[in-house]
Amino acid sequence: MSNSTTQIMEETVSETTSDTAPLVSSEVPSSSNYTQLNHTSDIQETVEDELQGSHGVRRRQPIQKIEPGSMNTLSAKYESLDYDTCENHLLLDEERKRGYAFIVWKDIARWVIVLLIGVITALIAFIIDICIEEFSKIKYKQLKKSVDTYVMLDKLYIPYLLWVLSNICVVFIGSMLVAYVEPVAAGSGIPQVKCYLNGVKVSRVVRIKTLFVKAVGVITAVVGGLAGGKEGPMIHSGAVVAAGISQGKSTTFNKDFKIFQYFREDHEKRDFVSGGAAAGVSAAFGAPIGGVLFSLEEGTSFWNQGLTWRTFFGTVVSTFTLNIALSAYHGHPGELSYPGLLNLGKMEPFPFQFYELPVFMFFGMVGGVLGALWNYINYRLSVFRIRYIRSPWLRVVEACLVAAVTATCGFLMMFVLDDCRPLGEDPTKVPLQLFCADGEYNTMAAIWFQTPEASVRSFLHDPMGSYKPLSLLVFVICYFLLSTWTFGLAVSSGLFIPNLLTGAAWGRMLAILIQYMLPSNTVNPAKYALVGAAAQLGGVVRMTISLTVIIIETTGQISNALPIIITLVVAKWTGDFFNEGIYDIHIQLAGVPLLPWEPPPLAHNIYASEVMSHPVFTLRTVENVGHIVELLRVVSYNGFPVVDPPLADDAEVTTYKRLRGMILRSQLIVLLQNKIYNENANTTWSNFNVDMNMFRKEYPRYPSIEELEISDWEKTCTIDLRPFMNPSPYTLPHRASLPRLFRLFRALGLRHLPIVNDLNEVVGMVTRKDIARYRVWRHRGHMGMEELLLSSE
Ligand code: ATP
Structure with missing residues (x-):
């Protein structure tokens, strides 16, 4: 020092x-x-x-x-939670009367509860995923049809208005629910879960009503085209499921099932909630180990060996259940190729030389600086919201405004950036010709007319030359600003996907630059897009171990670990130089007494x-x-x-x-x-x-x-x-x-x-x-x- x-x-x-x-x-x-x-x-x-x-x-x-x-x-x-057990006469009396058999029974009950948490969290993830996929399919098909029809008639304002209107209507539903029914369901829920696990009672954070609003809210946010993802809310959903099941009663429905009464204390409940959050991560990313590490790194302050095992069991059950359900839904029952909601596609291991390590560090620094900037803008916006956008109706209006601006940005980019590629070169589901020549499609339309998660996949897997650097630059600026504006709105959505998307876009842009500077080298854009995505996300959330493992598990390539670790560590150090991680900023803004x-x-x-x-x-x-x-x-x-x-x-x-x-x-x-x-x-x-x-x-x-x-x-x-x-x-x-x-x-x-x-x-x-x-x-x-x-x- x-x-x-x-x-x-x-x-x-x-x-x-x-x-x-x-x-x-x-x-x-x-x-x-x-x-x-x-x-x-x-x-x-x-x-x-x-x-x-x-x-x-x-x-x-x-x-x-x-x-x-x-x-x-x-x-x-x-208020605080109490992790300490009150060893009073009544407890000793109970222990004496029930004996060892009760200890064994309690332990079995814990494993059964964790099993249920894993299964139910996965089923919720499944429903959210299917709804988002199906509704998005309908929305983008209709929009494409409308663009194809009106582009000939020179009336493109009609599909534009349709797009804006569809975004606003869908976001309005979710935002109304969040603003009027359960405000604690806003955002990703990760800061709230983190506080709960740290020992702070956040009112209504683990209620069934919150879960319902969260699930509907995340579907509407993603289908409504906002720059948000479904992964963060899954973590919160897992935590609610855990709290609900382990207590054997629901305050929302005023129903007591008279089971698991012996788990009705802060100590037990919090252990289950950390398992639930981990199961949520596992379902979101198909990352069972990442889930356990997430709970350890980000949330749980109190950890023990038994909890590690049970949490791991819960995460494995969660990813396995989701895998079975999604594989069956996609018509490959038993194939088990859909471990999580986030599917980054099959990544190849990318070979790298030792002299590339400084390049990864550079990516980490860029991610750290951009992440700190993202956090700073979001912080200023959050302060503005706390001071001036307080009433629920204003919050709904803001969410609808962002939905309209998002559609406008997308439309302008498709319209103004004349980025056309020959059809068949990349696997876009909704190829839109717009003003392109026959046999070509507009690449920006392909990016915007799909869910953000599918866009991350496109940036990772499309061949070199699929996007013009200028298109990528404009996309990065737009999406960067949109995503930081979106996080903190009265909607349920997370920041993982929008940041992965922004990072993948600038990673790809830098890959083009590297290719330009080293023409003899054939640069693998997937490598830099992935490293860029990790750097951007790491710069915002400042997670290291768990994020590395989550990315490794999601891409299925352990050999890519070193570049990702280096990038994330540098991104964290760089970002920490300027400000705190986004979750900590929101926790401090809320004045939560979190113990570091x-x-x-x-x-x-x-x-x-x-x-x-x-x-x-x-x-x-x-x-x-x-x-x-x-x-x-x-x-x-x-x-x-x-x-x-x-x-x-x-x-x-x-x-x-x-x-x-x-x-x-x-x-x-x-x-x-x-x-x-x-x-x-x-x-x-x-x-x-x-x-x-x-x-x-x-x-x-x-x-x-x-x-x-x-x-x-x-x-x-x-x-x-x-x-x-x-x-x-x-x-x-x-x-x-x-x-x-x-x-x-x-x-x-x-x-x-x-x-x-x-x-x-x-x-x-x-x-x-x-x-x-x-x-x-x-x-x-x-x-x-x-x-x-x-x-x-
Ligand atoms: P919590 O809010 O964590 O559930 P609490 O309400 O008992 O617990 P705080 O709200 O943290 O306590 O207390 C506010 C202030 O009151 C603190 O400065 C604390 O030291 C003080 N305080 C708490 N309990 C007592 C007490 N029994 N007698 C005097 N001061 C107390």
């Missing part, structure tokens, strides 16, 4: 820490430093104190109303005592119902440390108490809802017939405290929290450093972490959001750390 970089980091760190006095490790907080709240009357007062920043209370960053579209805020609306892979560097001098919130709202092991209700009403926190009640002879009532466990808001709500309380504080919980299923029944949507009816008399009762709380939560001492806190949250998927002093008394509270607030920024070789603001939006 250069001196200047170090200096910037040091400056930033000292700026970050200067407003809070670091607590030296030997310092033990005293009761005058911190207070702890146990009394109902304290609660309201302290919340007010906090907001005013009164002495003795750490002024927690206030939740602000920040102008949307800012990159340095975290949104308070996202590594803790912020040079942060060992930031201590838990500076990061934590205090005073802490705690509950006593045997707590008064009225107090719990009041607490839940006044504060919005989701976790509360459970502490020992003060001893009768404890003179100083405000000192903090020894930590006994952690209890979640959701658990308290279920206890209140089921009225698990006693008139008498000495009555034990065993009087109630309570088991884990009481909590699982409500998972994952619990009623709010306002929805519960609790009478004044009930408020005088008490709840014994001990059997329900997590009796051994992870804790850290107040002197722990930020990287240590970070690793604990990241590796264990924690949601809350009580901070204790040397006597195991709770002195503070750290949540996932508190950690996610510290973010590293890198820009053009500089590096630093910033503390993000907390926004209410």
